Amino acid sequence: MTVSIKKDHKLADAFLSVTEGMQDLTLYSNLKKSAKDILADSGMPTLKNEEYKYTAISKRISDQITHLGTPSSISDLQHEVHARENLFQLEEGYTLVCNNGIFDERLSKIDPQVFQVESLKELKEEKAAQIGAVEKNESDPFTALNSLLFLDGLRIDIPEGKIIEKPLMLVNFVKPDQKGSCIHPRVFIHVGKNAQLTLIEQTIYLGEDPVFVNSVTEWMVGQNAHVRNYKLQNGHKNDLVVSNTRSEIHQDASFTSIVLSLEGGMIRNNLSLDLKASKCEGNMYGLYLLNGKTHVDNHTNVDHTKPHSESNELYKGILADQSRGVFNGKIFVRQDAQKTNAFQQNNNILLSEDATINTKPQLEIWADDVKCSHGCTTGQLDEEALFYLRARGIGKDAAKAFLLHAFAGEVLDQLKDEGFKEYCEKVVHARLGGNY
Amino acid sequence: MLSIKNLHASIEGTPILKGISLEIKPGEVHAIMGPNGSGKSTLASVLAGREEYEVTEGEVYFKGKNLLELSPEDRAREGVFLAFQYPVEIPGVSSTNFLRTAVNQVREYRGQEPLDAVKFLSLMKEKMKLVEIDQKLLSRALNEGFSGGEKKKNEIFQMAVLEPTLAILDETDSGLDIDALKVVANGVNQLKTKENGTIVVTHYQRLLDYIVPDYVHVLFDGRIVKSGSKDLALELEDKGYDWIKEEVSGTTV
Structure with missing residues (x-):
């Protein structure tokens, strides 16, 4: 008989023990302390946890990842970067390169005149205090895990009024080693008032050894700023991915997220857009093409808090073989958020009888003068x-x-x-x- | 060129065609008429290879080849063209891209060089004039948001581009006003050659004023119960289908 447990404390404890002997990041001691308490108290999620009922990511980590520590820097990354220089035909854009989650300024292509990139370790206290202020440790156990274990990360600041026309590419190269197979990339991006940015995120896996990438990306999108955020997930069958992205969107601003999940072992994306003010807009698009036993779970959440805001959401999936997709779309419309427009759609094509999709819209509406619609289709x-x-x-x-x-x-x-x-x-x- | 012998076909076990025989020679236009539910569209669908229909008896030879053994795409590549009664809207598929792929796959099957973009474009332009189709329509997704008339014009346009040896028009006239009907008929007439056969499936005689048939066949309850010249169509228009039904039941009782 198997006993199902609500919380996986064994895995949480194993992760907690990783911190022993870890270098101290005093700048983030409060954040890390709170993360530690949360994990010690609630453990990692199992299928008994409503938010993770279809996605046994904790079990997959326990089964497949032997070293819960973080790998050292990849040596000779320069060679790997150069080999891919023309990959995205972005000669004119900017590139930020991370080596197992750590920003590598030498391999990046940036212009300090245009925007500022800083390593988390080197932030001034005031800026460091914002890390964890958008995506809080309490919101997801994997966020807490990231807070507990990130060794460094980066903060990007787009100055007020700066329109960056060429996209900024954030590439994270990952490769496990004897020290560990878990990487916790942490990124904070502040987009100033009236500024504009397109950020493309991608992880490049060197080799196909089992690896767990647990990222947290926090966005603060200022008044009338406009952001497009593309994420390409095209790894290999042994990768386990949890991606927590949260964006705080202010008045007249817009944020558009497009997530393409094309290859991976198990992927869980948590995407939350907090529409903090009136007349702002949040768009969420996703495409998942799954084969083999790939499992992709998209949990999205948009929170309308003030009048006249708008959200659009379209996720589409094509599932073959024994693959599995999960879509959960939450829309909150608070009492103040009159005249909200919120649209959500999830469409799936199943190419095999063994492929599965679990799709669930979740609308909670407290305002009475709103336009909301949702729909999902699944077919051949x-x-x-x-x-x-x-x-x-x-x-x-x-x-x-x-x-x-x-x-x-x-x-x-x-x-x-x-x-x-x-x-x-x-x-x-x-x-x-x-x-x- | 087309020889149908004792064709029986059913859908989900229900027999629809109950022994159809028909010979079509190059250059001939045959009209298939009949009341609703007589099996007209089924005949068109079976010839084009729609997979829901099961052929239970009989044979169909096209230019000496056993048509029933060919996939729908191979039938098209051999020169069979079905103008759909209800052309399908396919969002996201560009009309031009679709047609160029079709032309080049047909050419490949026939051992011809593919058309490059320039040659294909000039072919499109030439055929567009023929059916008076607006170029703007072709820059849109295939049939998406087209009116009924535009969809039917697009069928004839595709036919013009693909130049089939056997064209089957499945109730192409349904839902068309007289102006659209004239345009469609005009296109069909201009494409007619001494080598091509045409089957016009219709419920109404009206279309046959513009596409003049050599033979008219009346289909009833899955069989051809009467064949004649174009005068038969006028008689049907005049008297309706009831006398045919009576004649048929009269002979069977």
């Missing part, structure tokens, strides 16, 4: 459309690829940066087997 490929294409002489595989690509295209079309969009389309094309 449209047979009628398939026949139409074949009846014109297009082969069955190409016809399928046509339809799948059209389905995925609705999300890809949201990518506004041409170079990166082209790159993603190429990757998706190759995956969908189209040759047109």
Whole structure:
């Protein structure tokens, strides 16, 4: 008989013991202390935890990750970076390179005249105090875990009024070693009033050894600032990923998140947009193409607190083989948030009888003058459309690829940066087997 | 070019076609008429290879090949074209991209070089004039948001580009006003050659004023119960289908 437990204390304790002998980061001692207390008290989530009922990420970590410590810096990273220099055709953009979660200024391409990047360890106290103020330790056990174990990270400050037209690419190279297989990237980004930024995030896995990447990204988006945040998850079958992203969005500002999950072992994305003021906008788009036994869980949360704010959400998935998808979309509309517009949609195509999708919209509305809608669909490929294409002489595989690509295209079309969009389309094309 | 012998077909176990025989020679236009539910559209669908239908008996040969053994795409590549009664809207698939893929897959099957973008574009332009289709429509997703008439025009446009040897028009006239009907018919007539066969499936005689058939067949309860010249269509228009039904039940009783 198996006994299911509500909290996994064994794993939490194992992680807590990692801190022994860790270097002291006095700047963040309060944050780390609170994280420690939370983990010691509540442990890591199991399937009994409502928020994690379909995603046994703690169990996967226990089963697959033998070293819970953090690996040392990857040696000769320069070579790996150069080998990928033209990967995204972003010659003119900026690049921030992280080595197992630690910012590597030497390999990055930035301009201090345009924006500021600082290592978390070197922050002034006032700026350091904001770390953990947006995404609080209490909000998710993996956030607490990240707070407990990050060794360093980075803070980006986009000055007031600065419009950065070329995208900023944040690339995290990860590689486990004998010291450990867990990496806890921590990033804080402040976008000043009237500023504009496109940030592309991607993790590059060196080798295919089991690895656990547990990131926390905090955004503070100032008044009338506009942010586009793209995340490409295209790792390997042995990676375990938890990504916690929270954005605080202020008046007249907008934040658009696009998450593309194309390959991985188990991925859990927690995305929360806090619409803090009136007339702000939050957009969340996602595409997951899953095969093998890949498991991708997107939990999103948008919180409308003041009048006249808007949110749009579209997540689409294509699931093959024995893959599994989870979508949970929460929309909160507080009593003050009159005239809110909130739209949510989740569409899935299952290509195999063994693929599973669990989808759940969750709307909590306290205001009475709002427009909210949500919907989800799950089905197979449209047979009628398939026949139409074949009846014109297009082969069955190409016809399928046509339809799948059209389905995925609705999300890809949201990518506004041409170079990166082209790159993603190429990757998706190759995956969908189209040759047109 | 097309030889149908004793064709029986059913859907989910229900027989729809109950022994159809039909010969079509190059250059001929055959009209298939009949009341609703007589099996007209089923015949068109079976010829194009729609997989929901099961052929239980009979044979169909097209240019000497056993058509029933070919996949829908191979039938199209051999030169069969079905103009759909309800053209499907496919959001996200660009009309141009779709048609270029179709043309080049057909050409590949026939051992021809693919058309490059420039040649394809000039082919499109040439055929667009023929069916008076607006270029703006073709820059949109396939049939998405098209009106009924625009969808039917697009079918004839695709037919013009693909140049089939056997065109099957499945109730292409339904839902069209007289102006759209004339445009569609005009397109079909201009595409007619001495080598091509055409099957016009319709409920109404009206279309046959513009596409003049060599033969008219009346389908009833899955069988061809009467064949004749274009005058038969006028007679049907005049008297309706009831006398056919009576004639059929009269002979069977």
